[in-house]
Every structure is written in structure tokens, then in C-alpha cells.
Amino acid sequence: MGRKRSRNTRAGWDADDWPVPRRPDASELRFAARAVVAHLPESRAAGARCVFDGRVFPCKWFRWGFRVLTANGVSARQIRDVLGVSVSVSLAPRGRR
Numbered sequence: 001m002g003r004k005r006s007r008n009t010r011a012g013w014d015a016d017d018w019p020v021p022r023r024p025d026a027s028e029l030r031f032a033a034r035a036v037v038a039h040l041p042e043s044r045a046a047g048a049r050c051v052f053d054g055r056v057f058p059c060k061w062f063r064w065g066f067r068v069l070t071a072n073g074v075s076a077r078q079i080r081d082v083l084g085v086s087v088s089v090s091l092a093p094r095g096r097r
Helices: 026-038 060-071 076-083
Strands: 041-044 047-050
Touching: 026 060, 026 076, 060 076
Parallel strands: none
Antiparallel strands: 041 047
């Protein structure tokens, strides 16, 4: 049988999410910041969607970038302030809420 697909939920992370690098270098941190900025939410009739690719927000790229930044000392509040949009704190990885 085929591989079981996990769902994109606001409560936690998919099993298919990319791992957060343990010691990211400067280029990986820049890439994570770009992923968060490029994959912002957009309100649509069907709910929040990623501006970049139209997937359900938070998309995989946003989640990965958010996790990399928060794992390396950037708070969810700082990310919200820089982006100028409301990003749910429930996006934080479990144990870091």
C-alpha cells in the first residue's frame, strides 16, 4: 500500500515536517526567515491560505522556517512584530509554547 499522508493541523506538526538543523549556519537562518516571509497567510473564503502556493496555512515551508527561527532564539512575538500579521502562537513546536 501507499504511504499514509499526514494532515496539516494547527495543533502540532506533521510527521512529514522537515527537521530543524541542530546548529544552523547563517545561510540556513536567512533561508528560514525568507521562507516565513514568502509563505504568509492570506484570508480567503475557504480559510487562511499560503500566499506563495495557495496551500492551507501554515504550509510546510512556513512551519519549517518558524521552527528554525524559534529554535534559535527568535520568539514568536518577534516574528509576529516583524511580519506585521497575526501568527498564532499555537504554531510553536510542542514544549515551546
